[in-house]
Amino acid sequence: MKHILITITLFLTLTSYSQKGKVIYTATFSFDSFYKSKGESDSNESDKDYIENTEDIECELTFNKNESYFKKNDKIVVKKSKFNITNIKVGRGEFYHNRKDNETIEMYEFFGEDFLITKNKIIWEFENETKTISGYLCKKAVTVLKLSGRNGIIERKVIAWYAPKIPISFGPKNYNGLPGLIISLQEGDFFYIATKIILNTTKDILITKPTNGKNMTQNEFDIIIADFNRNRKKYMKRLK
Amino acid sequence: MKKLFILVAFAITFALMSFTNSAKKIKKVDPLLYDVCDEEATAAADRWGWSEQEEGAWFWECIEANQ
Numbered sequence: 691m692k693h694i695l696i697t698i699t700l701f702l703t704l705t706s707y708s709q710k711g712k713v714i715y716t717a718t719f720s721f722d723s724f725y726k727s728k729g730e731s732d733s734n735e736s737d738k739d740y741i742e743n744t745e746d747i748e749c750e751l752t753f754n755k756n757e758s759y760f761k762k763n764d765k766i767v768v769k770k771s772k773f774n775i776t777n778i779k780v781g782r783g784e785f786y787h788n789r790k791d792n793e794t795i796e797m798y799e800f801f802g803e804d805f806l807i808t809k810n811k812i813i814w815e816f817e818n819e820t821k822t823i824s825g826y827l828c829k830k831a832v833t834v835l836k837l838s839g840r841n842g843i844i845e846r847k848v849i850a851w852y853a854p855k856i857p858i859s860f861g862p863k864n865y866n867g868l869p870g871l872i873i874s875l876q877e878g879d880f881f882y883i884a885t886k887i888i889l890n891t892t893k894d895i896l897i898t899k900p901t902n903g904k905n906m907t908q909n910e911f912d913i914i915i916a917d918f919n920r921n922r923k924k925y926m927k928r929l930k
Numbered sequence: 931m932k933k934l935f936i937l938v939a940f941a942i943t944f945a946l947m948s949f950t951n952s953a954k955k956i957k958k959v960d961p962l963l964y965d966v967c968d969e970e971a972t973a974a975a976d977r978w979g980w981s982e983q984e985e986g987a988w989f990w991e992c993i994e995a996n997q
Contacts, residue, residue: 768979
């Protein structure tokens, strides 16, 4: 009887605390990881500006029972610099996710236009490896991103460490759908780590689906942005 | 299949056209700044292995940081 009561209490605690909350992630670009993956022993002179200007960025994920919202922390001033690789990697977009519909939309402002990009679904592969991160026992899941790049398709390995004890299927950017909160995530040489987890906040968290912008798929947006990147001069000439 | 292809081509052309038209909201960019950012964005994309979206973001950060 005692065991049953403990189990019920634990179940209720887990399900109730996971209804709403906030997670702060720190985003970091690792030059060491980059050089290692490139087989370069050390930085070269042309990277100097990037090394000097790349800074960590704080991001926040808010969530309720079915939806989440991910963006850079408004309260922290991010240095405006083309050389801050972390800023480029985090991106200019904000992310809305609906767990029930399994839909993620990136709100992206580009060239004076607002876009609502429906992100491609992520297919995770589960691995047996475990690791304790920030006091949470985490399990590993991986996926490979296929992104359009200047020289063709870029494959980027993504490793997520999620905590099954926190039954929230959300995470940074469009990385969702795991059976536990993502505590740490590696996307190539770029890392997110949860530095603050606030569960079961007293304040209600209202998240609304974005509607302001042009709807399109990631593939459609890639065509637009590739056209922009190849013909920037043409676009610039049209500005008044 | 042919109809579908025409529809997709039309949708992409329309999206590109409307994107170009809406770009009028942005202020004219100094040609010198454009040349610098264009060249550096291409080089940075090659160096850091960026996606199209990341390269576009870099170019735009460059313009905004210097305007």
